[in-house]
């Protein structure tokens with residue numbers, strides 16, 4: 384049994400104190416896990432665009448500070464609360480922002496991964512059990528003394544910390560022999576993208592695909608489509624430096640909207656005799672979503688939206704445009720049910736069905752987390768891995 388079991392742990396975390404304010408690495412207190420909760424020592428974490436969006440505070444309703452952001456990680460279980468059966472101290476795990484309780488009506492059906500109790504909720508900042516937080520400050524943001532203040536949770540996970548507490552529904556056990564750094568990618572970006580291609584669109588061999596936005600999520604869509612035998616994968620990005628990486632993930636054609644004098648969908652229709660079979664929106668921009676929708680073939684084209692839209696603007700489509708027979712749907716966490724489906728997805732990744740190495744473009748120590756944010760903001764990284772804890776593998 385861990386000597387910390389049942390006790391408050393004092394450790395370091397990167398705390399967000401306000402929109403666009405640099406994160407502060409500071410000491411915090413982490414309470415023991417309550418019933419059906421798990422306390423995890425985070426080994427590696429990385430930054431996804433959704434962390435960036437929340438940190439910049441574009442969507443006012445989502446703002447909650449001080450807060451510990453982060454949702455892509457890998458760690459080891461330090462202790463578990465009462466009733467937790469499927470993980471135990473010492474297990475290697477990945478946190479997932481979209482949980483699976485295994486008992487609600489949705490969890491019992493195959494058709495959806497949006498668990499009634501633990502599905503992703505960007506507004507959620509408190510634990511379900513008692514409406515409290517498991518994090519609190521020991522100092523103010525300048526390191527001076529102040530009354531202890533609660534720190535909000537984020538996206539069921541909060542991984543920018545040496546220790547975090549999660550609902551056990553959001554913790555997935557992984558093979559201890561798996562490459563841990565790469566497993567962190569399955570917490571969000573890679574599972575989201577590959578799953579959007581495999582589970583939501585169900586990309587078939589010999590089909591054509593267009594991917595809008597070649598960050599980790601979009602490139603994971605491309606990698607998923609490549610693995611399913613798509614014959615043509617058109618990558619669209621306004622940052623030309625993403626094209627090199629795209630080739631490794633099976634992208635066959637590139638379009639930079641800045642190089643065109645016509646809308647992107649017109650170019651895609653020209654290239655593909657009327658449009659692609661599937662398109663994926665992975666930028667989080669509603670105007671791009673319209674281009675993605677119109678770039679599929681009339682009659683059967685299918686658009687999957689994956690990007691997160693912070694603006695209050697609604698879908699830019701005329702209802703009559705749906706009479707052309709194009710379909711549009713959204714995908715959360717790639718449609719994967721985390722506990723029941725990620726372990727076998729991880730196995731497939733380890734067998735090389737999906738390549739994970741190319742997604743980790745940078746590595747930095749935890750203290751440099753603000754530099755890692757900047758790399759993603761500047762479009763210079765896919766995933767920058769931050770090592771949080773040193774660990775000895777058993």
Ligand code: NAD
Pocket residue numbers: 430431432433436571572575595596597598599600601619620621622625640665666667668671688689690691692714715716717759762764765
């Ligand atoms: P990223 O910042 O790494 O990549 C976004 C890419 O889009 C960049 O390469 C950028 O150059 C490109 N881009 C932005 N605006 C563009 C435009 N107008 N035209 C063409 N290209 C443009 O982000 P990421 O981590 O890959 O995440 C992508 C999106 O997916 C984000 O909106 C994120 O919040 C969302 N997301 C959704 C889920 C889900 O479950 N649905 C999960 C994870 C991330």
Ligand code: ZN
Pocket residue numbers: 431432433434454455571572
């Ligand atoms: Zn994410």
Ligand code: ZN
Pocket residue numbers: 483484485486487488489490498499500501
């Ligand atoms: Zn459920």
